[in-house]
Amino acid sequence: MPRPNKRSRTLRRVFFRTPGGTNKILYKKRKPRSPHCANCGKPLHGTIRAITSVLRNVSKSKKHPKRKFGGNLCFNCTKRRLIQESRR
Amino acid sequence: MIGRIAVKLVGREAGKECVIVEQVNDSFVIIDGNVKRRKCNLQHLELTEKVLDLKKGASTEEVREAMKKAKMKLTSRRTKTKEKVTSKEKNNGKSKK
Numbered sequence: 001m002p003r004p005n006k007r008s009r010t011l012r013r014v015f016f017r018t019p020g021g022t023n024k025i026l027y028k029k030r031k032p033r034s035p036h037c038a039n040c041g042k043p044l045h046g047t048i049r050a051i052t053s054v055l056r057n058v059s060k061s062k063k064h065p066k067r068k069f070g071g072n073l074c075f076n077c078t079k080r081r082l083i084q085e086s087r088r
Numbered sequence: 089m090i091g092r093i094a095v096k097l098v099g100r101e102a103g104k105e106c107v108i109v110e111q112v113n114d115s116f117v118i119i120d121g122n123v124k125r126r127k128c129n130l131q132h133l134e135l136t137e138k139v140l141d142l143k144k145g146a147s148t149e150e151v152r153e154a155m156k157k158a159k160m161k162l163t164s165r166r167t168k169t170k171e172k173v174t175s176k177e178k179n180n181g182k183s184k185k
Contacts, residue, residue, distance in 0.1 A: 068103040079097045086095045086134045 037074035047071055091142035094133040096123060110145045120151045122163045
């Protein structure tokens with residue numbers, strides 16, 4: 001039996017075979033929810049879905065599109081917001 | 089149409105002000121100003137009421153001067169090439185371990 005804290009499903013399980021031939025289980029953190037648009041809730045393109053320890057080693061340009069509100073709003077909502085701003 | 093100020097809505101230059109310099113056909117124009125000089129679809133632009141006094145096909149310098157006169161904000165544009173810094177210049181003055 002695994003340890004009591006490893007019996008819950010909060011950690012995801014990764015199976016792998018050691019060089020010696022035995023099967024082992026790795027317990028790893030689950031991926032968070034992918035980034036979504038703050039306005040309409042659509043999943044965002046050009047963003048990475050990973051835990052923060054992985055994101056730390058990824059370059060900034062790979063984490064969000066280089067656009068105004070990039071990584072926060074989808075392209076359609078930015079378009080609408082910019083139109084609103086220009087008509088004020 | 090020529091000299092009209094517009095706002096780009098799409099792409100990395102979204103939200104930046106530009107000026108229409110030339111009309112290519114019904115749907116495409118050439119823009120300049122706070123953006124790189126390029127052909128652009130009219131669907132990607134939000135036209136404003138302001139119009140600058142410009143000739144057809146005005147150069148970037150002429151456009152920027154006209155923008156200065158109209159007291160518009162001038163921001164740095166994306167240019168084609170950047171000056172390359174060689175590894176020797178980078179490490180100049182730094183001692184290697």
